[in-house]
Amino acid sequence: MNEWFQSVLQWMKDWWTDFQADFVLNFIDDNRWKYLLDGLQNTLVVTFFALIIGVFFGFLIAIVRVTCDKTGKLRFLNALCRLYLTVIRGTPVVVQLMILYFVILAPLGISKVVIACLAFGFNSAAYVAEIFRSGIMSIDGGQMEAGRSLGLSYSMTMIKIILPQAVKNVLPALGNEFIVLLKETSVAGYIALRDLTKAGDLIRSRTYSAFLPLIAVALIYLVLVIGLEKLFKAMERRLSRSDRR
Amino acid sequence: MIDVKNLVKSFGDLVVLDGITETIEKGEKVVIIGPSGSGKSTFLRCLNLLETPTGGEIWFEGEQINAPKVNVDRLRQKMGMVFQHFNLFPHLTILQNITLAPVTLKLQSKEEAEKNARRLLERIGLSDKADAYPAMLSGGQKQRVAIVRALAMNPDVMLFDEPTSALDPEMVGEVLQLMRDLAEDGMTMVVVTHEMGFAREVATRVLFMDGGKILEQGTPEEIFNAPRHKRTRDFLSMIL
Numbered sequence: 001m002n003e004w005f006q007s008v009l010q011w012m013k014d015w016w017t018d019f020q021a022d023f024v025l026n027f028i029d030d031n032r033w034k035y036l037l038d039g040l041q042n043t044l045v046v047t048f049f050a051l052i053i054g055v056f057f058g059f060l061i062a063i064v065r066v067t068c069d070k071t072g073k074l075r076f077l078n079a080l081c082r083l084y085l086t087v088i089r090g091t092p093v094v095v096q097l098m099i100l101y102f103v104i105l106a107p108l109g110i111s112k113v114v115i116a117c118l119a120f121g122f123n124s125a126a127y128v129a130e131i132f133r134s135g136i137m138s139i140d141g142g143q144m145e146a147g148r149s150l151g152l153s154y155s156m157t158m159i160k161i162i163l164p165q166a167v168k169n170v171l172p173a174l175g176n177e178f179i180v181l182l183k184e185t186s187v188a189g190y191i192a193l194r195d196l197t198k199a200g201d202l203i204r205s206r207t208y209s210a211f212l213p214l215i216a217v218a219l220i221y222l223v224l225v226i227g228l229e230k231l232f233k234a235m236e237r238r239l240s241r242s243d244r245r
Numbered sequence: 246m247i248d249v250k251n252l253v254k255s256f257g258d259l260v261v262l263d264g265i266t267e268t269i270e271k272g273e274k275v276v277i278i279g280p281s282g283s284g285k286s287t288f289l290r291c292l293n294l295l296e297t298p299t300g301g302e303i304w305f306e307g308e309q310i311n312a313p314k315v316n317v318d319r320l321r322q323k324m325g326m327v328f329q330h331f332n333l334f335p336h337l338t339i340l341q342n343i344t345l346a347p348v349t350l351k352l353q354s355k356e357e358a359e360k361n362a363r364r365l366l367e368r369i370g371l372s373d374k375a376d377a378y379p380a381m382l383s384g385g386q387k388q389r390v391a392i393v394r395a396l397a398m399n400p401d402v403m404l405f406d407e408p409t410s411a412l413d414p415e416m417v418g419e420v421l422q423l424m425r426d427l428a429e430d431g432m433t434m435v436v437v438t439h440e441m442g443f444a445r446e447v448a449t450r451v452l453f454m455d456g457g458k459i460l461e462q463g464t465p466e467e468i469f470n471a472p473r474h475k476r477t478r479d480f481l482s483m484i485l
Binding site: 140142143145146147148149150151152153156160161164165168241242243244 | 293295318319321322324325326328330332333334335336337338345346349350378379380381391394395398
């Protein structure tokens, strides 16, 4: 019994020594932790601006689509938006990213970070548009009628009555899209942008040790996503005041 | 006040309103009855253009309202509408529900509108609900709030589209009482309803609609006690 215990203890000691050496090799030597830090920064910058682009254009597209459905106006714009959704949702984001980089923008000397922001932003816009559209359509038609019957215009009813309820309804789906977007930026390595994933991979290629760099990268993504989840939960709580009975 | 000339409304091949000509004078309380599918709700919804007429003319306060380039929003401010399903704004408090339109349209300042709203809430005995949300109210309370929300715009005419049809029976009374009070105050009212007691008591005129036409009209006594048309007699014998 005692012997068995000793061997386990020895194994744990060895593991700990290995772990320490591995840790130093992967993160401390040559200041390799800086790769992760720079990668994290790039990932956050790309996600943040892609998110803003996605929400802004997604919102516009949703408004065009809904307005055309409900009033029959903006037909040309609506057709354009539908084409956009089909193309963007019909092709992989990483292919869009590479086309934007290698074919369109890199020859102009535009930086990789900017290109990544644009590619992920305009990709996300297509998904956000459908999320917003489903939210607007989920609002009972009586709400628009009630607003209009009080003398409010279509756009005023939209802004004051429909959109606040629609946004509240789609908050979970929107949170989901943001999480997907954050993790999707991990393919930015395809245009040799050093994002978080690429940084982990870079360390692995220098140290020939895969476990720690990749686990570290995974943990950082996990922490970021948990933060996003918490943020959205807090927003949902704030907006649920009117649900109390 | 409202002049309807040869009003036609069809959805595709289905003709819902088949040439209606009718005049509603200021101060009248017109109750529209008829079987479901007779077009009475569509007629009411055409009056403030929630439905766009297919043909004919609607005149309101000396202006043709279904002509091109008419500012629909401006005329709707003068026509209050009450819906079967209340359609309160669930994300706003009761007070905000009432003040939203007057404040957004800059007809009243926020303070003015709130004062006015509180006065209206006091009138219907719901002052304590000013900061509650619609989800916390009973059906009858919701409909009474919906009525004062329309009143807050100081309309010249009130349109009621089956205002008690979605209510539990014990809540019908409070809504009808408020409508009775409104009638006594001299409000011009057009009411689509199945409440024959209300029609008998409050209406100055009852219209019986069937098949997209006004088949017969008259005072409540004439319609309820001596209906001329067989169709009217059949309908009344079914529901009375």
